[in-house]
Amino acid sequence: MISDYTIGELVCVCISRQVEDGEPLAQGLTTPLVMAGYLLAKLTHAPNVVFGSAIGNTVCTEWAPLSIARIEDIWLGQSIALISFPRIVCDILFGSQPKEFFRPGQIDPYGNFNNIFIGGSYERPTLRLPGCGGIADVTTYHSRVYFYVPRHSRAVFVERLDFLSGLGHGHRLPDYPGPRYLVSDLGQFDFEGEGGRMRLVSHHPGVSVEKIQKKTGFPLALSPELHETPPPTAEEVRLLREEIDPLGIRELETLGGARRRRKLREIIEREQ
Amino acid sequence: MINKVTTLAEAVKLVRQGEMLALGGMTLYRRPVAFARELIRQGTGDLTLLAFTASFASDLLVGAGLVNRVRSCYFGMEAFGLAPMFTKLATAGQVRVIEETEASIAFGLRATLAGVGFMPGQGWVETDLLKVRPDVKLVDDPYSDRRYVAFPAIKPDVAVIHARLADPSGNAVLGGNLAVDWELSIGSERVIITAERVVDKLEERADIVGLRVNAVVEAPGGARPTSCYPDYPLDSAEILRYVETCNSGGFEDYLREFLKG
Numbered sequence: 001m002i003s004d005y006t007i008g009e010l011v012c013v014c015i016s017r018q019v020e021d022g023e024p025l026a027q028g029l030t031t032p033l034v035m036a037g038y039l040l041a042k043l044t045h046a047p048n049v050v051f052g053s054a055i056g057n058t059v060c061t062e063w064a065p066l067s068i069a070r071i072e073d074i075w076l077g078q079s080i081a082l083i084s085f086p087r088i089v090c091d092i093l094f095g096s097q098p099k100e101f102f103r104p105g106q107i108d109p110y111g112n113f114n115n116i117f118i119g120g121s122y123e124r125p126t127l128r129l130p131g132c133g134g135i136a137d138v139t140t141y142h143s144r145v146y147f148y149v150p151r152h153s154r155a156v157f158v159e160r161l162d163f164l165s166g167l168g169h170g171h172r173l174p175d176y177p178g179p180r181y182l183v184s185d186l187g188q189f190d191f192e193g194e195g196g197r198m199r200l201v202s203h204h205p206g207v208s209v210e211k212i213q214k215k216t217g218f219p220l221a222l223s224p225e226l227h228e229t230p231p232p233t234a235e236e237v238r239l240l241r242e243e244i245d246p247l248g249i250r251e252l253e254t255l256g257g258a259r260r261r262r263k264l265r266e267i268i269e270r271e272q
Numbered sequence: 273m274i275n276k277v278t279t280l281a282e283a284v285k286l287v288r289q290g291e292m293l294a295l296g297g298m299t300l301y302r303r304p305v306a307f308a309r310e311l312i313r314q315g316t317g318d319l320t321l322l323a324f325t326a327s328f329a330s331d332l333l334v335g336a337g338l339v340n341r342v343r344s345c346y347f348g349m350e351a352f353g354l355a356p357m358f359t360k361l362a363t364a365g366q367v368r369v370i371e372e373t374e375a376s377i378a379f380g381l382r383a384t385l386a387g388v389g390f391m392p393g394q395g396w397v398e399t400d401l402l403k404v405r406p407d408v409k410l411v412d413d414p415y416s417d418r419r420y421v422a423f424p425a426i427k428p429d430v431a432v433i434h435a436r437l438a439d440p441s442g443n444a445v446l447g448g449n450l451a452v453d454w455e456l457s458i459g460s461e462r463v464i465i466t467a468e469r470v471v472d473k474l475e476e477r478a479d480i481v482g483l484r485v486n487a488v489v490e491a492p493g494g495a496r497p498t499s500c501y502p503d504y505p506l507d508s509a510e511i512l513r514y515v516e517t518c519n520s521g522g523f524e525d526y527l528r529e530f531l532k533g
Contacts, residue, residue: 029299029325030350055301056449056501068351069508072301072501076448084450085298085324086378094394116371122404128362130348130355133325134374137395164400171398252351261516264351268508 005232007185008033008254009240010204011148013232014183015101016040018146022048024098028133029054032066033150034101036240036250039063043239051075052098054133057083066245069271089134099144102166103253105129106158107147109218110196111168111179114161122163132165139167145179150253152184154217169196185254186212188229193221202229247271275440276488280310283464283487287316287430292343294322294460295329296433296453297498299350300506302446303329304434306494307466312336313531320370322428323347324377324452328498328511331355332530334367335523343370343426345377352511356518371404380426381455392420431460433480434495436503438467442485443478447501450479458484466491468503 005013015037019025023046025038042049042063051060055071058079067074076082083092104113115135119126139145149156169178169191178196182189187203199221203209205228213220232240240250247267255263284307287293293311297303308329317338323330326344333339335357347358361367379391392411396402397419402410411422433453435444442465446453457463463485470490482488494500497507497514517526 029346029348032351055298057298057451058448069505072449072499072505076501079448082448082450084454085374085452086382086455089374089378090382090391090393116400124365125363128359128369131344131346131371132373132401133346134395136373136399136401137375137393139399140394140397164398167398173398249351264512268512272509 005237006251006254007204008150008251009232009237010229011150011183011185011254012037012040012240012250013236014188014229015148016044016236018181019046019049019099021046024050024052024096026052026098026100027054028100028102031101031103032245032249033148033253035066036245039244040236040239043243044236052088057085057088059083065243066247066249067271068249068267089137093134093138094141097143099146101146101148102135103148103150104156104166106156106161107149107182108158108161108168109198110170111147111182111191111198112161112164112170113147113166113168114163116163116165118155118162135166139176140173141175143177147179147182149182149184151256152186152212152215154215157216157218159218186215190223192223197221199223200226202227204229205231273439273441276442276482276485277440277470278487278489280306280466280489280491281314283307283466283489284310284314284316286462286464286486287311287319289316290318291429292320292322294428294431294456295326296431296451296456297495298449298451299325299327299346300498300511301449302434302451302495302500303327303498304432304466304494305329305496305498306491307432307434307464308332309531309533312338312527322377322426324374326358327355328514331357332527334358334361335518336527339367341368341370343372343377345373349511349515352515356515357523371401373401376408376423377426377452378455379423381452381459383423383425384427384459385455388425390422390424393423394420396421426459428456428460430462430464431456432464432466433457434491434500435465435467435480436469436500437474437476438465438470438488439472439474439482440470440488442480442482442488443474444480444482445474445476446479447503449501453480457481460484462486464489466494468492468494468500
């Protein structure tokens with residue numbers, strides 16, 4: 001067994017374990033933890049997955065290590081099909097419903113989420129966020145909505161959203177099953193509680209349920225099968241560090257402030 | 273073949289104060305940066321900026337005060353963080369956001385291409401987007417009891433698209449990342465192509481046909497520091513420098529230096 005792994009690597013491994021062989025996988029902009037998790041799945045139990053990338057709007061069955069400056073080499077250079085973004089949105093997403101992991105700016109107990117602004121009002125927010133991409137478009141019907149939260153806090157897990165731009169459970173939408181799964185740096189969750197309420201399914205090694213409750217802005221429901229998250233294997237950690245992401249781009253999502261700036265600068269210098 | 277080749281300075285004059293300007297490319301990839309530089313020099317303002325995803329070039333236009341309204345589904349710098357000037361000015365309420373999503377832009381452009389007032393889509397229902405976009409209505413499906421969102425047609429006044437190659441009539445090769453550029457090139461009132469190289473005859477098939485193109489400008493390196501795949505990659509050190517300079521209050525200095533380029 002393994003004792004040496006980062007929390008980002010554990011999140012990648014959790015994402016990888018949610019991937020089924022042969023399914024289509026979508027990734028949004030700047031989600032390296034998700035991409036690393038998808039690639040780990042491809043190199044272990046799911047060799048036949050198909051990637052749809054928001055970089056270049058391409059379909060790929062091959063892969064390459066994570067990159068920032070040369071990200072198009074992966075997604076354009078190895079693509080089997082080039083597709084315009086309007087065709088992805090209007091002609092392809094509904095029919096293929098690729099699994100996608102969204103990163104919410106805020107999320108409520110029923111998996112409703114917000115990527116528009118935090119605090120204040122819509123006209124005068126405390127912080128304007130980049131926007132919701134295609135989230136509001138697909139969370140009315142999509143059958144494979146998943147979440148990841150690299151830095152679990154009461155600022156993210158809130159009782160009431162400042163803005164609703166992604167739908168969770170509890171809406172009058174007969175075709176929408178709602179979000180299925182969430183992984184954070186503290187644990188894994190489902191939405192099988194009453195009315196689609198989020199429940200803690202596993203706590204990561206060394207993280208107490210009390211700590212997760214303290215960092216969650218609403219009362220936490222617990223799954224009857226609550227357990228400890230199985231840690232990564234030595235081979236999973238090796239694949240992430242040596243094959244999938246030697247530059248450590250995945251860790252940009254778990255770091256903040258000056259440490260993130262240092263890491264970003266280091267990655268960019270190494271890629272030059 | 274009609275020769276539409278002109279200079280950047282002349283092409284920028286196709287954009288008028290108060291119009292809707294659409295930028296081709298995606299986020300940090302194949303953006304018309306040389307065009308943005310000349311637009312800032314000429315100071316054409318009060319613009320509505322349409323960018324499917326907005327990043328470096330859009331942030332410069334917003335920071336330079338040329339943009340009053342932003343229509344985009346993502347305005348950020350990807351791994352480099354938030355778009356500094358957009359975030360600052362939108363948070364201060366000094367630039368108005370017309371909230372868009374992938375579908376509202378994609379269906380909106382397609383409505384224009386089809387010559388209809390809207391295209392129906394499955395998104396947005398029950399979200400707060402309908403509250404901040406009261407102009408967007410629901411429509412009853414005449415064939416069932418369902419209701420859809422009627423995404424209104426979007427027709428940019430001017431689209432500017434950076435290409436790898438173009439011929440003098442505006443047929444152009446994009447290099448793989450197709451973005452929303454076909455729709456912009458057919459659905460906009462006026463179209464400007466800037467290209468790494470303008471050649472007499474294209475040796476490969478065109479991604480953009482020049483039917484609606486008004487101006488063709490040769491602009492080598494015209495997407496830098498964004499990428500022009502496969503000719504050059506994203507200049508990540510320069511994007512990082514932009515973000516860090518702005519975050520320490522240096523946008524005006526950066527802009528002054530940028531305009532000399």
